Amino acid sequence: MEKEAGPETAGVRLDDPWDDVPAPGRGDQDGTGGVAPLDASGAAAPGPRPSAADIYLEVHRSDAFREVRRRYRRFVAPAALAFLLWYLAYVVAATTAPALMARPVAGAVNVAMVAGLGQFLTTFLLTWAYARHARLRRDRAALDLRWDTQEMTRGLGR
Amino acid sequence: MKGDHQTLALLLFSAFIAVTLFITTWVGRNRQGSAEEFYVGGRLFSPIENGFAIAGDYMSAASFLGISGLIALFGYDGMLYSVGFLVAWLVVLLLVAELVRNCGRFTLADVVAARMAERPVRTAVGTSSVTVSVLYLVAQMVGAGSLVALLLGGTSDAARSWTVVGVGALMVIYVSFGGMRATTWIQIVKAVLLMAGALALTVLVLVHFHGNINSLLNTAAERSGHGKDFLAPGLRYGGDWTSRFDFISLGVALVLGTAGLPHILSRFYTVPTARAARRSVVWSIGLIGSFYLMTIVLGFGAAALVGSSEVRASNAAGNTAIPLLALDLGGGEGSTGGTILFAVVAAIAFATILAVVAGITLASSASVAHDLYASLRRPGRKKRSEVAVARTAAAGIGAVAIGLGLLAQDLNVAFLVGLAFAVAASANLPVLLYSLFWRNFTTRGAVWAVYGGLVPAVVLVLVSPVVSGSPTSLFPGVDFQLFPLENPGLVSIPLGFLAGWIGTVTSPEPPDEAKHAEAEVRALTGAGAA
Numbered sequence: 001m002e003k004e005a006g007p008e009t010a011g012v013r014l015d016d017p018w019d020d021v022p023a024p025g026r027g028d029q030d031g032t033g034g035v036a037p038l039d040a041s042g043a044a045a046p047g048p049r050p051s052a053a054d055i056y057l058e059v060h061r062s063d064a065f066r067e068v069r070r071r072y073r074r075f076v077a078p079a080a081l082a083f084l085l086w087y088l089a090y091v092v093a094a095t096t097a098p099a100l101m102a103r104p105v106a107g108a109v110n111v112a113m114v115a116g117l118g119q120f121l122t123t124f125l126l127t128w129a130y131a132r133h134a135r136l137r138r139d140r141a142a143l144d145l146r147w148d149t150q151e152m153t154r155g156l157g158r
Numbered sequence: 159m160k161g162d163h164q165t166l167a168l169l170l171f172s173a174f175i176a177v178t179l180f181i182t183t184w185v186g187r188n189r190q191g192s193a194e195e196f197y198v199g200g201r202l203f204s205p206i207e208n209g210f211a212i213a214g215d216y217m218s219a220a221s222f223l224g225i226s227g228l229i230a231l232f233g234y235d236g237m238l239y240s241v242g243f244l245v246a247w248l249v250v251l252l253l254v255a256e257l258v259r260n261c262g263r264f265t266l267a268d269v270v271a272a273r274m275a276e277r278p279v280r281t282a283v284g285t286s287s288v289t290v291s292v293l294y295l296v297a298q299m300v301g302a303g304s305l306v307a308l309l310l311g312g313t314s315d316a317a318r319s320w321t322v323v324g325v326g327a328l329m330v331i332y333v334s335f336g337g338m339r340a341t342t343w344i345q346i347v348k349a350v351l352l353m354a355g356a357l358a359l360t361v362l363v364l365v366h367f368h369g370n371i372n373s374l375l376n377t378a379a380e381r382s383g384h385g386k387d388f389l390a391p392g393l394r395y396g397g398d399w400t401s402r403f404d405f406i407s408l409g410v411a412l413v414l415g416t417a418g419l420p421h422i423l424s425r426f427y428t429v430p431t432a433r434a435a436r437r438s439v440v441w442s443i444g445l446i447g448s449f450y451l452m453t454i455v456l457g458f459g460a461a462a463l464v465g466s467s468e469v470r471a472s473n474a475a476g477n478t479a480i481p482l483l484a485l486d487l488g489g490g491e492g493s494t495g496g497t498i499l500f501a502v503v504a505a506i507a508f509a510t511i512l513a514v515v516a517g518i519t520l521a522s523s524a525s526v527a528h529d530l531y532a533s534l535r536r537p538g539r540k541k542r543s544e545v546a547v548a549r550t551a552a553a554g555i556g557a558v559a560i561g562l563g564l565l566a567q568d569l570n571v572a573f574l575v576g577l578a579f580a581v582a583a584s585a586n587l588p589v590l591l592y593s594l595f596w597r598n599f600t601t602r603g604a605v606w607a608v609y610g611g612l613v614p615a616v617v618l619v620l621v622s623p624v625v626s627g628s629p630t631s632l633f634p635g636v637d638f639q640l641f642p643l644e645n646p647g648l649v650s651i652p653l654g655f656l657a658g659w660i661g662t663v664t665s666p667e668p669p670d671e672a673k674h675a676e677a678e679v680r681a682l683t684g685a686g687a688a
Contacts (some may be wrong), residue, residue: 053672060678067654076252093493102392107376108371116241126252139433
């Protein structure tokens with residue numbers, strides 16, 4: 001099906017956590033993500049069940065979630081800063097330093113052409129790198145956390 | 159000869175309209191009428207389908223005809239647009255797409271309202287979303303009017319007016335009867351047509367120069383009349399410092415505005431998961447990137463084969479460069495090949511406009527019904543009424559867009575698009591980024607961020623040379639110009655971020671830690687996502 005046709009997934013199908021996603025509502029995944037479920041014994045636990053807000057705060061403080069967030073931010077913050085600065089430098093150079101940009105490189109191709117095509121190239125490369133990083137370093141852990149959290153909040157009216 | 163163009167082009171226009179109306183009725187037959195169905199097509203599109211639809215939503219006639227035309231006239235300076243329009247997608251991919259998919263249900267306001275007091279935030283974000291959409295819509299309608307009139311030869315005012323009315327009526331029909339499902343399939347058909355057309359022309363240009371890029375560039379420089387300057391920046395934006403700052407402002411608005419366009423953001427809700435949203439963006443970056451690379455070849459190709467002066471003689475803004483190039487590549491005026499290629503290009507441009515306006519109309523009707531109406535109505539009504547409101551809103555927005563499109567017929571299309579991007583970047587992006595990434599963001603900060611970007615952006619345009627004080631402005635007779643730049647982005651985008659920050663630090667109420675925790679967990683894991 002087309003769903004499998006993403007250009008970035010070819011060849012790494014085994015690492016793809018979404019391929020073995022069963023229907024929502026599978027019940028026995030507690031503990032895989034490292035979040036201690038607050039109500040592991042389900043309805044048998046005595047006393048009031050925690051509210052959804054408590055569960056989200058608990059997950060938010062868990063090491064597993066911090067690790068997912070850290071991996072996301074570690075990649076995205078420097079990458080976003082880098083491409084924004086590179087683009088800004090390109091725009092400013094094009095408007096303020098035309099002499100530099102007009103310097104020939106090879107034949108009719110000048111510095112400005114190389115820089116412009118370089119923007120295209122870096123955009124494609126960063127897209128590829130981000131998709132790969134997210135697929136290999138983040139998707140599995142995020143999916144585990146998602147099931148655990150939904151398992152814990154099930155039946156709380158959310 | 160001119161008659162052949164028109165007959166064939168009209169035939170292809172009609173064929174495209176017939177196909178899209180068929181899609182709309184076919185989809186409408188199977189519709190269940192839920193909000194999920196109307197706004198997001200049941201969330202069951204695959205990444206590749208959504209990737210094509212995003213590309214179809216984004217690549218407007220302004221980029222197909224406008225950018226190539228600018229390159230044909232001004233050489234390298236036109237290419238700067240291509241770069242900005244593409245790099246903008248990195249902001250969407252890295253910072254916005256997945257998190258927005260996880261946090262919201264139908265609109266941009268959903269994402270912000272999840273953490274804040276619902277009513278004021280929904281009203282503010284809904285207002286700015288509708289403003290951006292209407293500006294963008296008017297730009298496309300004005301473009302449609304002048305483009306169709308130009309391509310069909312009938313440059314009379316009546317032809318332009320009827321085109322604007324016709325495009326408006328069609329987009330309301332698509333959206334009201336077909337919802338997101340029909341709109342998405344129309345985008346996909348259009349994206350395939352546009353890519354195929356651009357690819358065919360690019361291959362013809364490259365074959366003409368035997369694959370030698372160097373000789374293509376040299377011929378373009380020679381025939382432009384500017385020599386080597388044609389291949390370097392400065393022909394259009396090189397003059398005084400005002401025009402340089404204007405260009406930097408436009409560049410910043412382009413790269414930051416895309417992530418705040420409501421019709422782009424709503425596309426991420428049509429796929430089942432955040433991961434599918436990411437993969438759709440990867441697909442669309444591939445499509446959009448190759449498309450803009452092709453527009454560069456086509457622009458220089460038009461300069462080399464048609465010549466800059468002939469392009470300018472046909473249309474001062476360069477919008478007819480690609481149709482003229484097609485005519486030339488097909489064998490020139492009077493040949494069968496030229497007639498066919500010209501008609502095909504005209505039909506593709508028309509399809510492009512229809513698809514883009516349908517996408518924007520849907521997004522703005524969702525903002526009206528889901529954000530503005532829902533935050534102001536009495537609680538306890540059925541959901542069914544929200545879809546009915548959205549359908550009515552689509553018709554209302556269509557009427558407004560037709561009216562404004564008729565009034566603004568003489569405005570420059572590229573300027574209107576740049577303005578829509580500037581307003582999106584000033585009003586929508588700060589509030590979106592703050593609510594996704596800033597723990598202490600509060601309701602007051604959110605409301606201030608929206609109005610603090612929206613109001614300066616609109617006011618700065620009103621006192622800019624676009625509206626008054628220069629021979630080319632909207633009211634050349636009067637002069638209340640106070641702001642030198644045509645694009646307000648350089649000032650209004652920082653103001654939006656600043657207003658959000660000031661609103662937050664002066665907030666009387668503390669930030670809601672539990673809601674922030676919930677929003678962050680949901681954004682990064684997808685727990686509880688719709």
